[in-house]
Amino acid sequence: MPSLATLTATTTGLPCREEPAPFFSTDPNERHYAARQCHRCPLLLACQQHALATREQHGVWGGVDFEARAMGCGTERGYQVHLRRKQEVCPRCQAVHDEAVEANRRRLLELAHREGGTVRGYAMHRKLGERPCDGCRSAQGRQSAKRRERLRAEAARPCAPVVALEPAEPLRGPHAGAHALAIAS
Template structure:
């Protein structure tokens, strides 16, 4: 077991001794700043070991943000926990989320390519920020052409004339022989 208090007392210039506030802040950005201060610390490994041996659950110890570890920072679960708490996700959680989304899109794109290229594949290429492959472009072009043809067919379709034949009391679109009831005065 590490005797951290003795080590810290005998080591001059430790950033955690000069200004301990960011090491135990509730703000993730402060804790990230504090973890960066631990980089050149000569007792960094002993500090981290001490925190893990003594089941510390809060603060930054030896460059490890234990508060973030409890949240699961750097994982998709950590990203979700930040969102549920109404916090802005920290950089590691945001990176983990983006990596997960990208991996899922690539997996789905593989499925679409297995089908020979689809419009969904075209849009997955677009979301990934890459140029679509030829089969996906072809599928998208085919769908666009079909939609344009359908729009032209709708525009060219003859309009049905209203069948009122002068009778004002026939409801519009009613079957033949149906008449509107007279309104009570």
């Protein structure tokens, strides 16, 4: 079989030859666009096989974003890599992360319900955009009542007495006897 270099040199109308910039862009959205362009290419499989055989880690080859593949895009790990690199998180990684966060909140909510409702359960209901159940709402109400009682007790505690200080020696020098300034009308 001819090499990929030979095939690309003899085949016309290849998307990667007509508009090469997105195929090696640092922007994940541009690489996603490039991967879609590959689907109209007659060398799709040959290009993909070449990239796999040479262990490519950058660019789009045969409709696959190998940079995203190496990073684990579409996974929680990929989400963390985006953050570490201070990159914009791609939609696939964001969706996977959001699902993981929601699943964890649901797990915490289930634990709260086993205890008959907790303050943490109340917070999980709120974060999930749900109306809190009666048990969690009662737990939150009890905590709020305790807090209000503690604040009332602190307010009712007598303060330390105020001690009047004896006047010191009269000021001497330029600051002694400040005079009012006349205001021009």
